[in-house]
Amino acid sequence: MTTLQTQKAVQRIQLGMASCYSGLGAWCLFHPASVIALGFTPSYAIFNRTTSLLTRCFGAQAMTAGLLLATSDMTAKSFTIFGVAMIPYLGFNAWFGIGPGRGVLTKLLWLDFVGNLIFLSGSLFAAKLLQDDEKDQKKQQHDK
Numbered sequence: 001m002t003t004l005q006t007q008k009a010v011q012r013i014q015l016g017m018a019s020c021y022s023g024l025g026a027w028c029l030f031h032p033a034s035v036i037a038l039g040f041t042p043s044y045a046i047f048n049r050t051t052s053l054l055t056r057c058f059g060a061q062a063m064t065a066g067l068l069l070a071t072s073d074m075t076a077k078s079f080t081i082f083g084v085a086m087i088p089y090l091g092f093n094a095w096f097g098i099g100p101g102r103g104v105l106t107k108l109l110w111l112d113f114v115g116n117l118i119f120l121s122g123s124l125f126a127a128k129l130l131q132d133d134e135k136d137q138k139k140q141q142h143d144k
Contacts, residue, residue, distance in 0.1 A: 006133040013126045014074055017119055022066030028059025035059075044104050076130040083123030089116045 028035050032055035036047050072078070093113040095101045 003133055003137065006129050010074070010079075010126045010129055013122045015070060017122055018066045018070035020066070020115065020119075021062050021069060025059040025062025025064075025066055029056050029063060030059075032056050032059070038108055039105055041103060041106055074126070076127040076134070079123045079127035079130065083120045083127065086116050086120040086123070090120070 032052045033047050035055055036045050036051060039045075069082075074082075090113070093109060093116060096105045097109050097113060
């Protein structure tokens with residue numbers, strides 16, 4: 001892959017992840033009742049001013065993360081760190097999907113799990129593309 005191809009591929013990965021964060025964050029921010037109704041099983045789906053506020057705060061944080069992801073100049077190191085930062089989210093998915101928290105969240109949790117795997121693998125793939133591109137550039141400079 002050439003440097004331009006690498007940059008475009010990495011940019012598509014980065015903007016795709018940023019769009020997901022911002023879009024899902026906006027959903028939480030602007031429609032917290034539907035997030036609670038679809039995300040929690042009936043015995044845990046309590047909608048009141050407090051749960052609405054907490055869901056909106058969660059959404060605002062996700063939108064902020066999406067905005068930062070969309071506008072940052074990510075490096076191989078920052079993509080790697082972002083990818084590794086997905087591991088606790090996978091732990092959350094395991095806890096509430098198959099662990100002691102099972103039954104709190106609906107089956108839509110598995111979409112979150114898949115999304116977190118995509119964020120993890122996309123981040124690590126983008127990091128690898130950037131690392132390989134950097135090595136190729138150094139090799140080309142060395143060969144001159």
